[in-house]
Amino acid sequence: MKNYNRLLLLVVIPLFLTLGNALAQNPIIQNQFTADPTARVFKDRVYVYPSHDILPNQGKGKPDWFVMEDYHVFSSADLKEWTDHGEIVNQKSVPWADPEGYSMWAPDCVERNGKYYFYFPTKAQDTTYNGQGFSIGVAVADQPEGPFKPQAKPIANVKGIDPNVLIDKDGQAYLYWSQGHIYGAKLKDNMLELASEPKVLKDLPDKGLKEGPFVFERNGIYYMTYPHVENKTERLEYAVGNNPLGPFTFNGVIMDESPTGCWTNHQSILSFKNQWYLFYHHNDLSPNFDKNRSVRIDSLFFEQDGAIRKVTPTLRGVGVTQASDKIQLDRYSQISEHVGASIAFLDTRDTFKGWKVVLDKPNAWVRFNAVDFGKGKAKSVTFRAVAPEGGTAQLRLGGKDGPILSTVEISKGKEWSTYTAPVVKAPExxxxxxLVLQGGQKVEVDWVEFKEQK
Incomplete structure (x- = not known):
């Protein structure tokens, strides 16, 4: 394929495998492409229902375009460690879907009366359902991770993509979707049929593409959030109203356009353990091909008047990292980017191997915040590093001039090795x-990990 690096095929992982390389950092899933995340809280866990980008290999989908053939679901109790529960719906398992459509775009899932309803768009093989283009189907399960059973037919009188469901405080459910405009309608109690005619939700921006509605309620305000192409790529915006079906009034931007030009974005917003979060996507693992994307999370805050404070995307993500974890310093919270610090892929041929920190000027540094050292029992730290001409790396606390935590001498060589150094004084x-470059021309670091004395 042109326009992007050929990536290696995904490694197949068993069901219910905890993704050890996805610890409180962005993107949260780093062994496959994920996009369009809808996040929900079920049974005190966060479940993320994304779409699943795959490579547009010959014979699958349209070249240089979005290619999706199935859905996975991921869950976490702490937004740090994510479990892949495996495939829940495949285009070949949906009775009405085109089995070669490769168009299983942004989904949603809600719980009602002990059942879980998974809403998804794809192309139908029979145009008698809703005509040409996309229809929206439903799959039902007894558990949030499935198994899900797709219904025999898509929802009648719904033509479009990006389904989203709001169950209001009075129990009435609403379905939203997009196709040129953003539409809304009431759902029947069975959650499988419309209870009202589709309605165009007006008073949203007229110029440019709008899609991906996600509606939630907070303190009596209904927030309609959506991606919108104001210029060349999508930014995340929102409008507010007093009714689930509007009218809505544009109220601001949640996240600006991607600085690297990723064409799409797609959001959901969730409150979990007294904190609000924005789930979205970016093409971190596929920088040269923005049709292969990855899910991110960042914290979201409201102003006193209910306005959403604009979110600045981060690599660090959310949550606390344990000192005993492999700390991926390349998912930094701050970097001396104008003083010789950068990140790069460990292997550009297989981006799922992740990133490294590159320090190539004296005093270059990266900061990684919110590491939990517990009761202060760390005695040593292990670095995975390489230094072509040899070098000295130092870990400090707080800032580049803060107290020295550990210093390691990295031998001259081109092969990655692990180095262990004592901790000067265990922090609590x-x-x-x-991480600071103290000596040498260039030092590259993959991760660091602290050990307690046994």
């Missing part, structure tokens, strides 16, 4: 780590 509680 939450700390910010700063």
């Amino acid at each position: 509680g939450l700390q910010d780590l700063v």
